[in-house]
Amino acid sequence: MNKRPREDEPSSSLASAQKRQFGAGGGYGEQGYSEERISAQRVADHYSARSNQTLEERENSPIIHLKKLNNWIKSVLVQLYARPGDCVLDLACGKGGDLIKWDKAKVGYYVGVDIAEGSIKDCMTRYNGDSDQQRRKKFSFPARLICADCYETRLDEYLCEDAPFDICSCQFAMHYSWSTEARARQALANISALLRPGGTFIGTMPDANVIIKRLRESEGMEFGNSVYCITFGEEYTEKDAVDCPEWVVPFHLFKLLAEEFDLELVLMKNFHEFVHEYVQRPEFADLMRRLGPLGDGRSGQSTLSQDEWEASYLYLAFVLRKRGPPPSQRRANNPNRGKTFLAEEDIEFLSI
Template structure:
């Protein structure tokens, strides 16, 4: 997880466009079962996603070009859009029976904490101000409630999947109707491939600048090519205010490669998820594709994001890295705060082991829970433990 922060002045790039910033990239979330929010992207199990935070720089910094890499032969954006468009809406009851129920809740907790803390930083940077947010890859609107609780003033939601954008807007309209006298943020909804189209040209207000851009478990789709990855960065960063943040989550490429190399085949996973590569031993900077499937929620091609390269590319948009953490690291840091622990319990973000009477573990494989049993014995904890 990382945070990029925008630098203040926005030097012009090679094409004459303004653009460098710092953003903050944060851990991805999965839909909660304890809340009415629902994750829209298939989020990776096991805390694979690093949390990234970038902040727009206040000093000018010269951006450098990206290394040359070979271009992929196939564009997978249509396949990705088709997959998410075809996903059926499910209710809370169905989500609570899912094998990834606790994983979604845990990731949702991480994102809730991240969004809350970033909003505090934005508001702490100066006098009370109107806060505008860009949700890049908004899906069906899994974060709408978070932005409402954060008291923002305006939200722009953009996604490649038109059906998802329609559902996101519908959820927003329902939220407005149920808010009664409470005033909630205004919003615009855009159906666009943000790895190919310039988002600023589609804004209702051409002068709009954002305090935060949030991109949760979406950016890795753009690393199919250098051109797409750069356009996604441009959309995330060129409309950030000086000092604004780019926050998001993406799978950890190093962890994926490590697991692949340790596998006897070209795939790894368990009863819940599976990651399959076409080959091993050679990993191009762009277009290093793998196929990811997750419990009836995700079944799409994705691309590895080589983070040092991503960080290098972000300099072109005047971004500097503020924070980068894996989910496990972020959890260990934030769970120390009482309010965060309380929210975690409320959101049912941890799975009890052994499970409650009448309940069922995610998998029947004892090996998957070996670490929990070892922790219980080592720490002398009475069951159940929360994992």
Template sequence: MTLKRGREPANEGEGDGDGDDARARASGTRDAEEHRGVRVRAEDDVPTTKDGVDFERDVAKDEAANAVARHYSSRSNQSHGERRKSVIYRLRCLNNWIKSTQLSSRVRENDRVMDLACGKGGDLKKYARAKVGFYVGVDIALESVRRDAVKRYNGEHANEFPAVFIAGDAFVVDLAEVLPEHQRTLDVISCQFAIHYSLSTEQRARRALRNVCKMLRPGGYFIGTTVDSNVLVRKLREADGLAFWNPVYEVEFDDTFKDKTFPASKTGGFGIEYTFTLADAVTKCRECMVPKDVWVSLAAEYGLELVEWQNFHDYVHSQLHGKETRERAGGLWSQVMGDEGENTLTDEEWEAAYLYCTFVFRMSGSPESAASAVFNRKPVPEKRKIEQSDVLVLEGAA
């Protein structure tokens, strides 16, 4: 096979990565009745001040997240032929391959999973192939969930697993308040091309991690993809100005970081913003860096132990050449990328892929506690058709 050395674009096909008033809605089922009339609070036990620094929720940061949500909800679905014409088609294929290998390595048959930032439901087929036992899809983009994800779930090749869909900002609300017990104690939580939006403030980052740790069983995995901040800083310092680009993408910092340094005393590791443009996907979208040491340290406070952190370039090579992974990864490569290098990335796309990394965290706990959590959790509801009115609409949905 041939291989040359994103924020995930809104790719409307299988494996697309996606990447109102806040009021919980309910269906007619017993489970949904538990949520009727619930107003989900943004407040939690995160301190509002720490060492004199105010951590009250920043309205401007929330509006930035809402803008991203509205952008993805407004994008029209494309046919496979239209997607193939995109200058980032092969990059999209690579992103889907990376997500597929992550899921195939961590998700087991009958696992209960959460797709955090599920977007239009583009990864539903991946979970179907994994034969999961229960699925929770969460995204801030209301119409992406209510219109597209639900339609995909109920589609011609309807998924065999029961599911719950939630529209709301998982970096603001407490998901444990709206999900009954049998919809928690999950085996795997996946967050693809989205966790960097939680790093706008410490409070949002903590809420994201608190939701993960409350949802995961002991020994469960938190997996995903995000921006590689080490690469962003390196490329920024190599640039003449505050921007770097190629024909596929552009990253631009503002004068706040004109000295090209990011001391902890200045940022705390949060709110290090830049604008990102990706051809055929987003234009000047505000995103945040994810300093690895800050994120790993914060995750550890919530019992999440780092298992793996790899740049996309390193991840691809380790998967395709690793003794334990190459057979499975190679098979998926042929399925997603095409045989004989059919979808070999351009140099520009491969450079764009270099901006991202994969991560895997494991929820702390002994094998005994993990086995006990699985054995004692309640059965999930039966699979049924999901109506748009069944979508739980929480605070932050846009």
């Protein structure tokens, strides 16, 4: 899938792109290894090139309420499944947009991994609290940042002294691993090897059932609204298209493959179903009001547009759990890993 993004597009968010192109056929792609490395590098370069936005710039985004809804959903997942003191593995962590969520959950240790060097450096800046958009106290947990393709690189040996992790998160990015079967398997192998028995894997990704249904209802190979446009095909004629491929992941195949790596399904809900269910809970309803995707209850307050709500229907949330009983005692974090202030030389770079 290629895309022509808006300037205000959030990391890995399909719904905010003007133009995206999916590989038709679903499941695994058949690209060669060298071509796959080139494709992965294009993704990394795309996200590295995008600059951080100030709070004012984000608030002026035409899709600000969709972004806030996505943040609400991720916050609910973290609050539901993270526990104080947890050791967190954040795959495709991007610019560190979820750091505050982990801090509010009072986690004990954080490892962020992303393929894009620019994003990892922005994540470091956000973690250190010295960005103009990070007006808050320093984070309470030590952190470690790694620049690597977690869908190609084996992480189990490299992170053996940090493992096992209590919770792993991969937000709006798991589908990037489905360009080949080898990458999909390596992604799940890393997650399974690094999670403790009973550990949790939370994530969000495009909902293939909805996307294919919408495609079948459309007259051609393209559909969308004022917020997004999705195009299926192999050739790209638009000069301003960014070559950033993405893949449709049939969830039943994702579930079956995850089971091969001892990861059992706990939850899978389309974003609409997820919102309807969890907004009924008082603590999450209050969070919805505070984040503001549906406004704050004041007369005339802007809220999620119909086109943004329709775009959110293209996504689902999932939770998987590593088979086996949890350990009777939590392993103490390695005191030699992680820092409470990170310099650029602390960022670790891994190649395959």
